[in-house]
Amino acid sequence: MKEYLKKDPWHIIEEGFHPEYNRISESVFSIGNGYMGQRANFEESYTGDSLQGSYMAGVYYPDKTIVGWWKNGYPEYFAKVLNSTKWIGLEIRINGEVLDLAKVNIVDFKRDLDMRNGLLCRSFHIKMPSGADIHVEASRFMSLSRPENAVMAYKLMCSDRNIELQISSTLDGNVTNQDANYQEMFWDHHMEEISSDTMTVSMTTRKTAFTNMVKASHKLSINDKKVKISPETETAAGFCRQSYSIDLECASSFKLEKYISAVSSRDYEKENLAEEASKKLQAALRVGYDGLFAEHSSAWHDKWELSDLTIKGDVSAQQGIRFNIFQMLQTYTGRDERLNIGPKGFTGEKYGGSTYWDTEAYCIPFYLGCSDPSIARNLLIYRYKHLEKAIENAEKLGFTGGAALYPMVTMNGEECHNEWEITFEEIHRNGAIAYAIWNYINSTGDDNYLREYGLEVLIAIGRFWAQRSTFSKHKKKYVILGVTGPNEYENNVNNNWYTNTMAAWCMNYAIEAVNLVQSDFPTDYERIVKKTAFSLDELKDFEERSRNMHFPEDEASGVFLQQDGYLDKEDLTTDDLSDKDRPLNQNWSWDRILRSCFIKQADVLQGLFFFEDRYDRETLKKNFDYYEPKTVHESSLSSCVHSILASRIGYEKKAYEMYLRTARLDLDDYNNDTDDGCHITSMAGTWMAIVMGFGGLKYQHTEIQLNPTLPSAWQSYAFHIIHKDSVLGIEVLRDKVCVSNKGKNSIKIKIYNTEISIEPGTVEELSS
């Protein structure tokens, strides 16, 4: 755990340069706008430790997979979001000496991420090796309102002498992925050009043939007065450089503004890219830095208005939750239903920027709760559009008749992952995809989604479970053999309770959805039946399997068993572990982890969280008491679920302890791995821990209820909830809860088991 960042409610601040943590800072200070994003690499040359990364969402390369021992059914490729054209680059020479923070004397240094406005700033005062006192102020942002534009400003001043300043601005397409499996080049360069003061680099991914084009132009000023300086220019394959030489007087400032446009063949015909990129660039140049920033800042205001969560009395917690929300909002904006949320977002290469079940289990509840519903809807449509590929994926594994198995890891709908115990067996992901549809419809009331998209997905998923469950003559029940549950510290187990629960629920929900569409939208029903060749016999089969599913349970204690045979394990708790055992995944061999009772992340408890309404408090408590002491939380997705359940059963201390593990995971580099990138998808879990945990938000049928508690470390907290057409403002204070209806219709909600109706524009107060 590191605590080098300053606590502040709206800013992330590094004061004094920490080169030893530079990769961590590069991750934490990342900025993006849903369309593109980048790590907080320095503009000027830096020979210290750094992981360079500029990413364009959805531009990927199918890297040839690497395996020790091939298993039948493995995918050939792992699709990876690519490090793409680096546009921030500056090469600066002061009297011929290169400005490189690894080689100068640093007097002052500050890095500042303004989350309120999505602005990354840096300022420093250094002494060059030859002695010149240099002051720099740099800022940049990726426009939220014009996603294909970004801009940066770099202002330099020497306070003790006149200097010869040479500043070269570059576009650099000679970039690689650190995680490339075979050191292959992912890009072909086919254009680098400098004309009319504009640099252009265009390149195309191998195999997938995505073409990106980046254009950059500059505005220069001295002492804030616009100047024109003729640059020297240079191009090489995939590379452009414009170099400006200035005799800069002592205490005068030189500023370079760099405007870029970045477009890709994902959105335009290749032959139109140059025109589109020029148009976007020219428009940005016309509006200028300040104008662009004003628009951008206003777009962030709009986002924050709905999505902010304020905490009073605990600046560390406030900064933590804002950072998490900020990352969620800048990673996925919901504009493009072909995109999704990689576990590292735009903050690193790890996990290839691909889509996991994290989206459905964690991100969708967040976006549903506090963002425009179209965002969650587009995440659902992403999976709808992959349905055909999910059916092909299931066919590869021997399933037939339109059964779908969604991939564990994917970019374009095809499976990427290649560990048999995950790829083929962690099939519960299919359940999360159905659950997200249910969640979305409950939250938005948008029944149309079912007939338009949802039902086809639910039928295909139901079919998968029907084929994947088999009848055990021995148990006289349907069983699901050979699976990996959410707890990946168990592989190839039989009858994982969570998976079986999900499977039965999915088949039931498919029945329900079929019936609903049949009765409410008969024309759509006919169309879908025809398209999917669905028969009512299948419904009967779903019903039979769901009703006779085996759910392992310890009859003596009433605890649901994570899987068959779980009780045969040595009955230990984390108290039996010593410091040198933990984290288990770094200290124990894999087999030892597998045969131990220790749990990586919520598994049975994940199911209890999803289907809480079915179980009484006693059951929740019994299972929580049994599983929480066996859970090592070595997944970033684990503690938020435990925190929420702890809140539900009144374990306030435990709830807060679990919340703390997720809230500042990356800011404090809890797990020593933020250097690779931030844990974007688990950030949604922090919001859930507060709103669904402390706030007690639950969806019950189509209504919501709240049961707020206030952690003792806080004075109050407040957030918004979007439900159907309404926006509710919730403020939880020590002795009361204030609920304001910010929408246009009256709304009924249940608070502390009291049903209240709130009129638009009014506030209700309840004592807690």
Next chain:
Amino acid sequence: MKEYLKKDPWHIIEEGFHPEYNRISESVFSIGNGYMGQRANFEESYTGDSLQGSYMAGVYYPDKTIVGWWKNGYPEYFAKVLNSTKWIGLEIRINGEVLDLAKVNIVDFKRDLDMRNGLLCRSFHIKMPSGADIHVEASRFMSLSRPENAVMAYKLMCSDRNIELQISSTLDGNVTNQDANYQEMFWDHHMEEISSDTMTVSMTTRKTAFTNMVKASHKLSINDKKVKISPETETAAGFCRQSYSIDLECASSFKLEKYISAVSSRDYEKENLAEEASKKLQAALRVGYDGLFAEHSSAWHDKWELSDLTIKGDVSAQQGIRFNIFQMLQTYTGRDERLNIGPKGFTGEKYGGSTYWDTEAYCIPFYLGCSDPSIARNLLIYRYKHLEKAIENAEKLGFTGGAALYPMVTMNGEECHNEWEITFEEIHRNGAIAYAIWNYINSTGDDNYLREYGLEVLIAIGRFWAQRSTFSKHKKKYVILGVTGPNEYENNVNNNWYTNTMAAWCMNYAIEAVNLVQSDFPTDYERIVKKTAFSLDELKDFEERSRNMHFPEDEASGVFLQQDGYLDKEDLTTDDLSDKDRPLNQNWSWDRILRSCFIKQADVLQGLFFFEDRYDRETLKKNFDYYEPKTVHESSLSSCVHSILASRIGYEKKAYEMYLRTARLDLDDYNNDTDDGCHITSMAGTWMAIVMGFGGLKYQHTEIQLNPTLPSAWQSYAFHIIHKDSVLGIEVLRDKVCVSNKGKNSIKIKIYNTEISIEPGTVEELSS
């Protein structure tokens, strides 16, 4: 299945060249002498399909391992026996045209492996592109009596014209392994030299620093009269060439004999290699081809005298079993206890030439049965010498206090394999190593082995099982969780019956061995207790665990269950599979294989085979009837065990069917994979299927019994059995069995439940 090889009792013959099967032929016609071996590559240049391979036993390279996703505990390296200096090479030009069987008109071609004498011959008649009629006779062998020598003769004649013949003989160290993970060079060349008509290439493996030196000299003759021709010489890194130019008259023959010596730093100090290689080469040159062959042939006679198994009335079966015995004998001669038996022997690179449990489970019974006992003993000592590494290996996985886990795959005692489900979980291998000790002592009566070597190994293995078994409060039994049994189509299962049975047996055998050494060899006992820090409390613990081990069983049917939960699987048999399903490992995804009931290779039945004496015929039958129909025999190690058990319970037809699957596996390329090399270790199984299956050989305590049956396709069969100090000749005819005592002491055996005593030099006949 291919049947292009001619049936013959003592020869393997390819008549007519089959370039499409060339890799298969290269595997099948491989020769070796325990010290070195090579695939049947052509001497002259060949541009057709070929897998080049010359191997020196025990000279290995730790190739950096390759994985998709690293698991804690994986080894960094996979040790591989290396393709090393190619010494057979000839480059032949006829009137300037290269002789290359891929580019000439082949009139006649014959390849012949004389198994009786360990001689590889080839003759062909070709028309060169320009028309010359060329006749070649080539032969070579690797001396069984002088393992560091090999020799070849290559005789060429043109029958229709005078020719200019240029024949270049090479030593070539520029060789690579096809299965190198990272295309790394494994060798450093540091010497290539031609002086006094001798070529020398010396090279050293990277990392392991084994130095090999190969020397070659020639004898030339025309029309069988010795000639001297001054060669042109050429050297390059790791390469020597001597070129002879001859004007050869029509119908005159030119013969080149190439003598080599190959020595390595495994056996000599590096500074002495040159001297040793020269000495060996000069000695071979002095003796000459015929003399060397006479010695070699005589050594083969000695081997065959004990090890041959004759079958009358079925030449295909006779050829099959001889081929299997031949390969066993030439792969491992028992001279060097640092060596072992790779699954491909000297016939290919696959599996890296490393040691598997195949040695203990299959090869040792073969060598024990029909070879000098020192061979099996040296295979045991190989493991004894790796004991320390096996303890380290267990420590890496979290075991303590001198518990040993022998590696799944090894060269020098360190684990090489990197699939968690195998490496960490296929722990039953430990049992086979203990079982081999028991087997050896039963067969030889060599109790000294226990006090000298065996007991330390048994204690360390017992300790492993004691730590690896845990108490299930639920079952009130000791359980062994998370294992892979012999049936690798199940991974990470709980309580594999075979593994639990082995574990309990090992702990019991350790107790027995401790007691025996304590009472019979008290001094050794004291030494071992001190060395191992063994305490009598451990014995109690072994006893307690062994007595209370859980053995899964279907109480209703009395069938032993392969593992917990096996009855939950769909109850299918191979009759439910269609042709397009098989082999499963090529047609089903891995998860589907895992959750099916289908069994790769004998598992419960392997245990019943090992511990047959404990079970009545009814139990054997019940389990065989249950498991055989579920077994797909997709391991070459499977069918021999099924064949033996089928013989035991009187299923003659099934026994013969299973025997056929193993007998000619490589000769007929049953599994379409002989191109990679032959299945050497499973060849021992064919011998077992005949001797232990049809012959009914069993070890009962320290006595043996026979219960021979004669397959109806055969007239008779005969073999030898070595037991303690005796050699028994067994001949099984249609109506009787003849047993001759070829040793010096009288011996008691039980045949068909009749105990008989046979005096030295006499024959007993029993009607069957």
